[in-house]
Amino acid sequence: MASIELDRVSFQYRGARGEAIQNLSLQVEDKGTHALLGASGAGKTTVLNLLSGLLQPSSGSILFGGRDVAGVPSGERQVAQVFQFPVLYPRMTVQENLMFPLGNAGWKKADAAARAFEIARELGIENTLSSGVGALTVFERQLVAIGRALVRPDVALVLLDEPLTAVQPELKWRLRRVLHKVQSDLGVTMIYVTHDQTEALTFARAVSVMQGGRILQTGSPRDVYDLPDHQYVGFFIGSPGMNFLDAEVRHGRVRIDGIDVATTTATDGLCVVGFRADWATLGADGLPVQVLGFRPDAVQNDLPVGVVVLERDQRKVHVRAQGRVEPGSAWLRLERHLLFREGCRVA
Amino acid sequence: MSPEQKNNRAWLAVLPVVLIVAFSGVVPLMTVVNYSVQDILDVHTRFFVGFDWYRDALRDERLHGAFLRQLGFSATVLLIEVPLGILVARCIPRDKHSTPLLLVLFAIPLLVPLNVVGTIWQIFARGDIGLLGAAINGLGIEFNYTQVPLHAWITLVLMDVWHWTSLVVLLAFAGLSAIPPAYYQAAALDGASRWQMFRHVELPHLRSVLLIAVLLRLMDSLMIYTEPLVLTGGGPGNTTTFLSQYLATMAVGQFDLGPAAAFSVIYFLMILLLCWLFHTMVVSRDQ
Numbered sequence: 001m002a003s004i005e006l007d008r009v010s011f012q013y014r015g016a017r018g019e020a021i022q023n024l025s026l027q028v029e030d031k032g033t034h035a036l037l038g039a040s041g042a043g044k045t046t047v048l049n050l051l052s053g054l055l056q057p058s059s060g061s062i063l064f065g066g067r068d069v070a071g072v073p074s075g076e077r078q079v080a081q082v083f084q085f086p087v088l089y090p091r092m093t094v095q096e097n098l099m100f101p102l103g104n105a106g107w108k109k110a111d112a113a114a115r116a117f118e119i120a121r122e123l124g125i126e127n128t129l130s131s132g133v134g135a136l137t138v139f140e141r142q143l144v145a146i147g148r149a150l151v152r153p154d155v156a157l158v159l160l161d162e163p164l165t166a167v168q169p170e171l172k173w174r175l176r177r178v179l180h181k182v183q184s185d186l187g188v189t190m191i192y193v194t195h196d197q198t199e200a201l202t203f204a205r206a207v208s209v210m211q212g213g214r215i216l217q218t219g220s221p222r223d224v225y226d227l228p229d230h231q232y233v234g235f236f237i238g239s240p241g242m243n244f245l246d247a248e249v250r251h252g253r254v255r256i257d258g259i260d261v262a263t264t265t266a267t268d269g270l271c272v273v274g275f276r277a278d279w280a281t282l283g284a285d286g287l288p289v290q291v292l293g294f295r296p297d298a299v300q301n302d303l304p305v306g307v308v309v310l311e312r313d314q315r316k317v318h319v320r321a322q323g324r325v326e327p328g329s330a331w332l333r334l335e336r337h338l339l340f341r342e343g344c345r346v347a
Numbered sequence: 348m349s350p351e352q353k354n355n356r357a358w359l360a361v362l363p364v365v366l367i368v369a370f371s372g373v374v375p376l377m378t379v380v381n382y383s384v385q386d387i388l389d390v391h392t393r394f395f396v397g398f399d400w401y402r403d404a405l406r407d408e409r410l411h412g413a414f415l416r417q418l419g420f421s422a423t424v425l426l427i428e429v430p431l432g433i434l435v436a437r438c439i440p441r442d443k444h445s446t447p448l449l450l451v452l453f454a455i456p457l458l459v460p461l462n463v464v465g466t467i468w469q470i471f472a473r474g475d476i477g478l479l480g481a482a483i484n485g486l487g488i489e490f491n492y493t494q495v496p497l498h499a500w501i502t503l504v505l506m507d508v509w510h511w512t513s514l515v516v517l518l519a520f521a522g523l524s525a526i527p528p529a530y531y532q533a534a535a536l537d538g539a540s541r542w543q544m545f546r547h548v549e550l551p552h553l554r555s556v557l558l559i560a561v562l563l564r565l566m567d568s569l570m571i572y573t574e575p576l577v578l579t580g581g582g583p584g585n586t587t588t589f590l591s592q593y594l595a596t597m598a599v600g601q602f603d604l605g606p607a608a609a610f611s612v613i614y615f616l617m618i619l620l621l622c623w624l625f626h627t628m629v630v631s632r633d634q
Contacts, residue, residue, distance in 0.1 A: 075538035
């Protein structure tokens with residue numbers, strides 16, 4: 001199977017007022033890693049269920065390798081899914097769990113056992129094959145669940161629905177590394193759903209940011225960070241999120257309360273200027289702001305490095321700085337900026 | 348504080364429970380044990396007879412019959428009620444407007460008093476005026492539960508199934524509702540058939556509630572008394588006389604207190620043994 005494509009897909013839950021998914025188009029490249037990122041209720045899990053065939057779109061089409069899969073039942077879609085918590089067959093051993101999808105696909109027992117061992121070794125759980133799943137830790141169980149998703153060689157799309165949720169924090173990075181390893185070893189396409197931007201940005205080659213059943217932007221982690229198409233994307237991605245201040249463009253100059261802060265090619269009119277915490281510096285001239293506090297998060301060259309919290313027109317602004325900054329008056333200078341009108345980026 | 352000077356006042360807090368258990372369980376049981384080793388002619392004339400009544404009870408042909416009938420009855424109703432209960436529970440729609448209504452309807456038989464259940468079925472199954480009995484007779488099949496042992500058994504089993512399947516239904520429904528949808532989704536993606544979903548997803552998750560259901564039904568069916576007494580009175584002949592009815596006849600019908608007490612103790616130990624066996628064989632094996 002090659003690429004996955006959603007073409008203007010809409011979906012409405014029965015009895016619900018609005019559409020859960022609105023006119024959504026998405027392309028996932030073959031053997032790629034794609035993350036769907038968004039807050040709860042953005043429609044991420046609905047997209048997964050549409051892909052796996054548990055839900056049918058009310059309009060639009062879903063194409064797997066150019067073939068429309070409307071009406072193809074879940075079991076025949078060559079899709080596997082890993083859930084938020086380890087979903088296993090509780091009365092089976094690890095080996096039986098891994099062999100189950102193969103048995104349903106008509107494999108001979110010996111072949112299935114060999115394949116199950118191969119996958120277990122890939123995941124480093126070959127020692128647990130004969131134990132019941134009840135005896136395993138949550139981490140190991142989630143590995144088995146991943147194994148069962150990958151065991152059918154014809155599976156070309158693995159859906160991961162916040163797979164790190166149930167795992168203890170200190171083991172999350174290990175599970176993430178395992179996912180990376182199997183993805184590159186086995187070359188399956190993975191779609192990863194999460195509300196955690198660190199997980200999304202470190203895992204996937206492409207990220208789609210979702211809100212209210214729509215995709216606001218799809219791009220590389222770099223793109224969605226540096227060039228958000230939408231104010232929400234800028235705000236949602238990055239820690240701290242992007243800063244926004246009301247401004248006005250006049251004759252190629254961006255002005256906040258009459259003070260020049262930057263130049264632009266945008267047309268004249270009101271707008272919102274957005275900038276990342278590391279795109280601005282504090283100095284002796286520029287835009288007057290109030291320093292509220294300093295949150296150090298590292299030390300570089302014996303100096304504390306961190307985020308300065310500022311206030312401008314009762315709005316919080318975050319700027320990265322080296323060296324402690326004391327509360328009081330200060331001036332802000334923008335080195336880079338983006339302009340938004342009605343939520344969308346214009347420059 | 349040295350170990351010798353332990354404060355033992357906390358025992359006072361346990362005292363109410365000790366008293367309740369003593370008066371509700373231990374004292375009556377010991378009274379029965381006391382009766383079982385005596386021959387009681389009247390209030391003032393009694394002889395110690397040792398284990399004679401026990402020996403007699405274990406050799407009693409009628410008791411053997413009642414025992415075998417009891418096992419047969421319990422096994423039959425369990426084999427029908429548990430699978431039927433699971434089947435019905437799977438057919439109840441979830442999260443629909445009709446769901447609470449259905450659950451209440453299923454709970455109704457559980458609320459009917461035992462002798463009312465017996466009376467309902469006694470009339471319902473009558474060949475002359477009962478809806479069921481008359482309908483079967485109307486089909487040209489001779490049906491008379493007061494004369495044909497098989498018919499009496501069928502009526503009894505039907506009655507018990509009507510009365511108690513709901514318990515299994517409600518427990519199984521609760522168990523099914525607790526299974527996260529992800530298990531069904533995963534099984535669908537694994538290409539599992541309907542049967543495999545039932546076998547590998549639903550049954551394992553129902554396991555603990557089903558164990559409770561089986562245990563409750565096992566204990567209750569072993570102690571069944573009122574319904575067969577009202578429905579058939581143990582007849583025709585002795586063909587539907589179960590252990591508790593046999594015991595009641597002996598104790599309050601013939602007033603053979605000693606033998607009845609000995610049999611009570613045996614009966615009690617038997618139920619205890621069966622439930623203990625069930626528990627150790629099935630429940631403890633999991634841990």
